[in-house]
Amino acid sequence: MLNNLTPEKIEFLEEKAKEIRISIIEMLVSAGSGHSAGPLGMADIFATLYFFILRHDPKVPTWPSRDRLILSNGHIAPVLYATMAHCGYFPVKELLTLRKYKSRLQGHPHREFLPMLETSSGPLGSGLSQAVGMAIADRMDFGRTSDRFFYCMLGDGELDEGQNWEAMMLASKEKLGNLIAIVDRNNIQIDGYTDEVMPLSPLSHKFESFGFHVEEIDGHNFSDIVEAIGRAQAVFDGPSVIIANTIPGKGVSFMEKDYKWHGNPPGTEIAGEPPKEKQAEIALRELRSLGGQITSEHE
Amino acid sequence: MINKSLKLNPKIFKKDVEKVPIRNGFGEGLVLAGENNSQVVGLCADLTESTKMNLFRDKFPDRFVEIGVAEQNLASVASGMAAMGKIPFISSYAMFSPGRNWEQIRTTICYNNRAVIIAGSHAGVSVGPDGGTHQAIEDIALTRVIPKMVVVSPCDYIEARKATLAVAEIGHPVYIRLAREKTAVITTDETPFELGRAVLFYGEEEVHADVGIIATGALVHRALLAAEALKLEGISAKVMNLATIKPLDVESVVNLARTTGCIVTVEEHQIMGGMGSLIAETLAENFPVPIEFIGVRDKFGQSGTQDELIGHYGMNQSHIILAAKKVIGRKSP
Numbered sequence: 001m002l003n004n005l006t007p008e009k010i011e012f013l014e015e016k017a018k019e020i021r022i023s024i025i026e027m028l029v030s031a032g033s034g035h036s037a038g039p040l041g042m043a044d045i046f047a048t049l050y051f052f053i054l055r056h057d058p059k060v061p062t063w064p065s066r067d068r069l070i071l072s073n074g075h076i077a078p079v080l081y082a083t084m085a086h087c088g089y090f091p092v093k094e095l096l097t098l099r100k101y102k103s104r105l106q107g108h109p110h111r112e113f114l115p116m117l118e119t120s121s122g123p124l125g126s127g128l129s130q131a132v133g134m135a136i137a138d139r140m141d142f143g144r145t146s147d148r149f150f151y152c153m154l155g156d157g158e159l160d161e162g163q164n165w166e167a168m169m170l171a172s173k174e175k176l177g178n179l180i181a182i183v184d185r186n187n188i189q190i191d192g193y194t195d196e197v198m199p200l201s202p203l204s205h206k207f208e209s210f211g212f213h214v215e216e217i218d219g220h221n222f223s224d225i226v227e228a229i230g231r232a233q234a235v236f237d238g239p240s241v242i243i244a245n246t247i248p249g250k251g252v253s254f255m256e257k258d259y260k261w262h263g264n265p266p267g268t269e270i271a272g273e274p275p276k277e278k279q280a281e282i283a284l285r286e287l288r289s290l291g292g293q294i295t296s297e298h299e
Numbered sequence: 300m301i302n303k304s305l306k307l308n309p310k311i312f313k314k315d316v317e318k319v320p321i322r323n324g325f326g327e328g329l330v331l332a333g334e335n336n337s338q339v340v341g342l343c344a345d346l347t348e349s350t351k352m353n354l355f356r357d358k359f360p361d362r363f364v365e366i367g368v369a370e371q372n373l374a375s376v377a378s379g380m381a382a383m384g385k386i387p388f389i390s391s392y393a394m395f396s397p398g399r400n401w402e403q404i405r406t407t408i409c410y411n412n413r414a415v416i417i418a419g420s421h422a423g424v425s426v427g428p429d430g431g432t433h434q435a436i437e438d439i440a441l442t443r444v445i446p447k448m449v450v451v452s453p454c455d456y457i458e459a460r461k462a463t464l465a466v467a468e469i470g471h472p473v474y475i476r477l478a479r480e481k482t483a484v485i486t487t488d489e490t491p492f493e494l495g496r497a498v499l500f501y502g503e504e505e506v507h508a509d510v511g512i513i514a515t516g517a518l519v520h521r522a523l524l525a526a527e528a529l530k531l532e533g534i535s536a537k538v539m540n541l542a543t544i545k546p547l548d549v550e551s552v553v554n555l556a557r558t559t560g561c562i563v564t565v566e567e568h569q570i571m572g573g574m575g576s577l578i579a580e581t582l583a584e585n586f587p588v589p590i591e592f593i594g595v596r597d598k599f600g601q602s603g604t605q606d607e608l609i610g611h612y613g614m615n616q617s618h619i620i621l622a623a624k625k626v627i628g629r630k631s632p
Contacts, residue, residue: 070379110410111410111411112410112412118382119382119407119411120406120407120411121406122406123402123406125371126375126403126407129372129374129376129378129379129403129407130375130378130407132376133375133379133380133382133387134380134382134383135379136364136379136380137379137380137382137383137385140361141383162371163369163375163403166366166367166369166372167375169367170366170367170369170372
């Protein structure tokens with residue numbers, strides 16, 4: 001897989017991540033509410049998964065052999081919706097219906113409105129359990145001959161929920177080599193920085209002691225993301241986790257690394273931030289001139 | 300009198316009526332469901348023997364997952380398995396599932412409309428000596444309030460076996476309420492069972508009577524004993540077995556109210572939010588008549604024997620008889 005990640009492909013993924021970020025800002029502005037920091041921070045990983053890693057067919061969302069991506073931290077739905085739209089699951093212009101009455105794009109994902117989703121989510125801490133259940137079912141049916149993977153996207157603040165640790169114990173007990181968890185380690189949650197709200201460190205040791213193969217990466221570096229997933233896929237006798245260090249609000253300078261943008265859209269009055277009527281314009285201008293910068297600054 | 304067409308147990312009113320725990324019927328039914336459909340799987344949270352899922356585990360070890368003492372995980376793992384086409388049955392004590400894991404059941408099972416069957420054993424105060432922490436008397440309220448959920452409460456172990464088999468194939472989330480203690484066997488293998496149907500065990504459909512009693516679960520037997528005792532006093536009662544609490548058989552319930560003019564509800568559960576509340580909601584909207592409620596009145600359970608606790612919380616046949624007389628007296632002249 002790594003061999004296929006040519007410089008041209010990286011450039012393509014950068015471009016997709018940029019488009020996804022622009023869509024995120026546009027849809028949040030249109031909605032007038034929603035989460036900014038997490039979706040922007042995860043744009044590079046979502047672009048990599050949907051445009052390079054996942055075996056899926058946007059024209060046949062129910063293809064049984066598809067890989068599964070389970071979004072546990074449902075509040076970052078804008079990045080999921082934007083990525084799916086840019087992939088061709090539904091029209092990009094539909095993104096502007098986010099959070100609106102009768103929209104398929106509910107504030108937090110709901111399968112009843114958008115059946116192509118693998119699950120509904122919002123209340124934190126239960127996505128990993130569902131991914132574990134899917135992976136167990138796949139093992140029951142196909143044993144280790146199955147080459148499907150089950151990717152579960154988790155927030156770091158979400159790991160405060162005890163149910164995650166119940167799920168980890170079971171994943172380890174069942175030796176789920178087909179399960180790959182990806183933690184958005186952006187160090188923020190609504191009430192503040194994770195270290196102040198509820199310290200998680202040493203996070204990789206915690207996962208290791210629960211029986212996980214652990215990769216820790218720069219979540220904005222496409223080569224890092226692809227290599228780590230490749231190594232996780234090669235571990236067949238147990239579950240893997242990729243702890244992706246990301247910058248919340250990545251790509252919009254006034255949002256980066258600031259927990260106040262966890263649950264607010266552009267256009268919010270926040271002390272010390274640009275005037276609210278200017279925020280969307282500044283964000284979109286920055287994002288449009290982003291080409292190539294995100295990856296390069298980490299090299 | 301007993302509805303003969305239902306081929307109920309002829310020994311219902313005898314002292315030596317056979318008594319079997321309702322949960323046994325679940326255990327046997329799950330094995331049958333597993334034989335019928337290879338997609339049926341079992342998940343348990345460290346109570347495999349108690350909930351009788353051990354019968355399934357021993358027969359289909361490759362289709363059983365031991366989750367450990369983790370009911371929240373239990374519910375959501377089952378949701379994930381259902382997403383892959385499995386038909387998961389999850390079992391624990393009702394106090395822990397749906398008690399502990401209510402939000403996971405709401406969001407990951409019902410909101411997702413995943414066909415997971417939640418078997419809550421040891422429901423009611425009859426669990427006895429374990430005490431109030433283990434006596435689920437809120438579970439009907441917790442489950443019937445969730446959209447898409449089907450709620451089933453069998454009256455004996457034979458009905459539990461049939462209900463378990465029936466819910467395996469309906470493609471919806473289901474809560475099935477089970478009891479631990481030995482319970483009088485009311486039905487037989489020949490008694491018809493249909494999900495969603497309330498059935499008159501005592502009395503005839505279109506014949507008027509003085510009072511209608513609607514009972515669910517293990518207390519159906521006591522309701523029948525009460526009706527038989529009322530007959531000796533010249534009071535005619537009908538007894539309806541409400542095995543499917545949701546979706547409710549509204550037509551049969553309204554017909555009972557119409558032909559009796561007053562209702563007594565009987566359940567081993569809090570009155571608030573339970574089956575009696577459901578009947579009150581339904582009749583208030585469709586055919587208002589006086590109602591008396593037998594059930595727990597805003598109290599927690601405690602240690603004791605089954606009979607002591609049923610008596611203490613006012614759910615014995617004598618209480619049903621008193622409630623029947625009272626509600627008859629409340630009918631408009």
